[in-house]
Amino acid sequence: MSDGFPTLRxxxxxxxxxxxxxxDMVLLxxxxxxxxxxxxxxxxxxxxxxxxxxxxxLAGGSLFHLGSYSRETPDGGFEVLYMNPTTSTRFNPxxxxxxxxxxxxxxxxxxxxxxxxxxxxxEVGCVYLSFVGGGCPLLSDAIREVxxxxxxxxxSHYRLVTLRVEALGPVTVGIDAHGNSLYDSLSQEAEAxxxxxxxxxxxxxxxxxx
Amino acid sequence: xxxxxxxxxxxxxxxxxxxxxxxxxxxxxxxxxxxxTETHEGAKRTLHILLQSAIAAETRDRLVCSDxxxxxxVIAIGTGVRLEGDIKRAVADGFEELVATTNPxxxxxxxxxxxxxxxxRGKDMPLITWDVIDGAEHVEITCQPKALGxxxxxxxxxxxxxxLEQIERYVMECVLKAGSQHCPPxxxxxxxxxxxxxxxxxxxRATLRPYGTVNPEPILAxxxxxxxxxxxxxxxxPMGTGGDTTALGVHVEYSxxxxxxxxxxxFNCWIxxxxxxxxxxxxxxxxxx
Numbered sequence: 001m002s003d004g005f006p007t008l009r010x011x012x013x014x015x016x017x018x019x020x021x022x023x024d025m026v027l028l029x030x031x032x033x034x035x036x037x038x039x040x041x042x043x044x045x046x047x048x049x050x051x052x053x054x055x056x057x058l059a060g061g062s063l064f065h066l067g068s069y070s071r072e073t074p075d076g077g078f079e080v081l082y083m084n085p086t087t088s089t090r091f092n093p094x095x096x097x098x099x100x101x102x103x104x105x106x107x108x109x110x111x112x113x114x115x116x117x118x119x120x121x122x123e124v125g126c127v128y129l130s131f132v133g134g135g136c137p138l139l140s141d142a143i144r145e146v147x148x149x150x151x152x153x154x155x156s157h158y159r160l161v162t163l164r165v166e167a168l169g170p171v172t173v174g175i176d177a178h179g180n181s182l183y184d185s186l187s188q189e190a191e192a193x194x195x196x197x198x199x200x201x202x203x204x205x206x207x208x209x210x
Numbered sequence: 211x212x213x214x215x216x217x218x219x220x221x222x223x224x225x226x227x228x229x230x231x232x233x234x235x236x237x238x239x240x241x242x243x244x245x246x247t248e249t250h251e252g253a254k255r256t257l258h259i260l261l262q263s264a265i266a267a268e269t270r271d272r273l274v275c276s277d278x279x280x281x282x283x284v285i286a287i288g289t290g291v292r293l294e295g296d297i298k299r300a301v302a303d304g305f306e307e308l309v310a311t312t313n314p315x316x317x318x319x320x321x322x323x324x325x326x327x328x329x330x331r332g333k334d335m336p337l338i339t340w341d342v343i344d345g346a347e348h349v350e351i352t353c354q355p356k357a358l359g360x361x362x363x364x365x366x367x368x369x370x371x372x373x374l375e376q377i378e379r380y381v382m383e384c385v386l387k388a389g390s391q392h393c394p395p396x397x398x399x400x401x402x403x404x405x406x407x408x409x410x411x412x413x414x415r416a417t418l419r420p421y422g423t424v425n426p427e428p429i430l431a432x433x434x435x436x437x438x439x440x441x442x443x444x445x446x447x448p449m450g451t452g453g454d455t456t457a458l459g460v461h462v463e464y465s466x467x468x469x470x471x472x473x474x475x476x477f478n479c480w481i482x483x484x485x486x487x488x489x490x491x492x493x494x495x496x497x498x499x
Contacts, residue, residue, distance in 0.1 A: 023252055023452070067276050069317055081314040084276030087359055087391060110359075111391040111450060130451050132259050133359060133393035134275040134481050137266035155318045155328050157276070170259070172252060172451045182451050183390050190386055190444040197440045201378050204439075208432035 005170040011060055012105035017125050020173050022180040028129075028168040031147060033058060036067030036086040037158025040151060041094045048101045055150035056162060058102040065091065065109025066131065066139070067157030070149050078149040080161060082140040085110040085131035096120035112174045112183030121177060128175035130182075142168035213349055213489050215295030221487050221495045222336070223304035225353035226281045227312055229485040230273050233264035234499055236420040237482050240458040244395060244448075253453025257395075260448065260480055274481055278316045279357030281305055281336040284418070288346025291491055298338070305336050319357065339411060349489040352418060352499075359479055360396060363388035366410055366474040374429075377402060377473050378437060381460075384475040385441050390450020393479035395458045397421075398441065401474035404465035409472035416461040417478050420499075430462045437462075448480070458482075 008016060010030030020026070033056065035041075046052040068083035088095075088109035095113055098104065099120040107113070107121070108129030121128065131139060147162040175181040238261065245257040267274040283301060287293070309316060309330040320332040343350065365384050369376060381400055388396075401412025425431040437460040447453025458480070486499040 025252060025255060067317060069276065069314060071315075082273055082276050086277070087362075089391060110393065130449055132256065132263065132449055133479060134260065135263045136274055136276050137270060137272040138259065138263050140272075157317045170255070172256070172449070174451055186444075186446050186450070186452055187386070187389050190389070190446065193443060193445070194382065194386065197382065197443050198375075198379060200443070201382075201436055201440050202375065204432070204436035205374055205378075208436070209428045 007167070010062055010106070012062070014105070014125050017105050017127055017177050020127050020176050021178075022173050022176045022182050024173040025170040026173070027170055029166050031162060031164050032062045032064055032168070034064045034066035034068060034083065034161050034163065035158060036065055037154060038090060039154060040158050040160055041091050041098070043151065044098055045094060048097065055160060056148060058104065060103050060105055062106040062108075063098070063102070063104055064107065064129070064131070068161055069156050070146070070152070070159060070161055071156070078146045080143055080146050080163065082136050083143070084136045084139060085133055086157075087111045088113050088128070092117060099126055100124055108171060108174075112181065115181070115184060118175050118179055118181045118184070121175060122179040125177045127173050127177055128181075129171040130174040131169070131171050139168065142166055211491055211493060212292035212294040213491060215297065215300045217489050217493065217495060218297050218300035218349075219304035219307070221351055221489055222281075222283060222301045222353065223308040224495070225283075225351060225485045225487055226305065226355060227308060228497070229353050229355055229483045230275070230278050231271060232268055232485070233274060233481050234420070234484050236422055237458065237480070238264060240421040241395070241480070244455040244458065248454050250447060250453035252451060253447045253455060256448040256451065256453070257455065264481070273314065275357075276317060277357045277359065278319060279355035279483070280320055282338070282354050282356050283336055284339045284341060284352040284415075286341035286343045286350045288343045288348050288350075290345060290347035291349060301336055301338060306331070339414075347491065350486065351489070352484065352486045354414075354418070354478075355483050360392040360477045363392050364413070364474070364476040366406070366472055368406070368470055368472045370471065371469050372471050372473070374433065378433070378440070380473050381437060381475055382440060385444060385456070388477060390446050392477045394446055394450055395448055395455045395480050397478040397482040398437075398457050398460040399476040399478070400437075400460065400462040401472070402462065402464040403467040403471050405467060406472055408465060409474045412463040412465060413474035413476040416463040417476060417482070418484065419461050421459045425462065427464070430464065434460050434462055
């Protein structure tokens, strides 16, 4: 898996973040915080508003939309059996505030985030990293240590889980810290291509059996 | 000997468990072909990673995706078989037992849509489509776990006497709306005609046909071919980060209807989870996919 891809060490150095460009593929090493839950995001907003205590400092950190199965071990700790990305756009309305408030250096999951998030990312120096969906065996192999599991009153994939990982990825930079978003540009290109695509469909229809 | 409650329970539970670990062979072949023809360097690498993940899951008995979705079944009963016991309850009981025993445990994905609470149980779960096969002496069960990642992009619109151009334009609109979101390269199922509910089933049924097979209806065979080219001309690519491979197949099913013609479009993620088995009166459970 790790053949030839550069490794980014977490927490990310601001200069390293700015050096990344949309489309780059990298591996991650260090501490990450993950969750796949909308209720979790609502709680983070409550923390920002001073209505709830933040269980773990996220300043300058990485928050990824990855769901995981965690369970308690006999010694009172936690183990994480597997993890995998979830759709990030579900969290669009909340991400710009979270990115700005915590000065997140990296967010990620799959499917990208919207323009408002990309703008927040450009301001604070943050990248969006795309994990492969259905990459469970490979991504889970990168877990070296379960650092902490918070909010375990929630279902497993909604918990706030802190992991130490090694050679996690490769992940693709979907949105860089300069406002470039593969998701926006690919959507715009597809829209621009649509008239040509419809013409090609018409030509193929004319040539097809009826 | 009839086909029993116990056989149905065992078969449906096993089909679900298998579908979470084994990427169908036709998907693997389609991914390998795409990896060869893909011209975008990053997309080629992404396709390679997807294949590596599929192989790792199969050889090491691991889940391919953490989202095991909710189990959906198509159960077709041959008219030549006898049944014994509560066949419908067997499917629900099998799911419940599997959830309690499978290792690693599954995440709680069954969602009450009125409260958004998630658990292992829920009304009408698993979701079953019942069918009948005239003259057959077996029961055929297909399992397709379904999750939000690709499931939320399905759409249906009702037209009146649409042209093929209108139908194809609608498919492309759905493709552009889903964009990078549904874990491409996807399987796209299109249903045309019938009634509102029937058309949605047609789109789901269309996704069951393996990659590489040709639609027996010439008009649809040609439509599938040109729509696949059209979808892959959009450029969203594997995992939606750019490339030539946005879909591995577009499959279309149709039914006659009245002049109001529903068109349904469904997406399955790159894995295109699907397992199938036949149950015989002699007690055999034959795994087909």
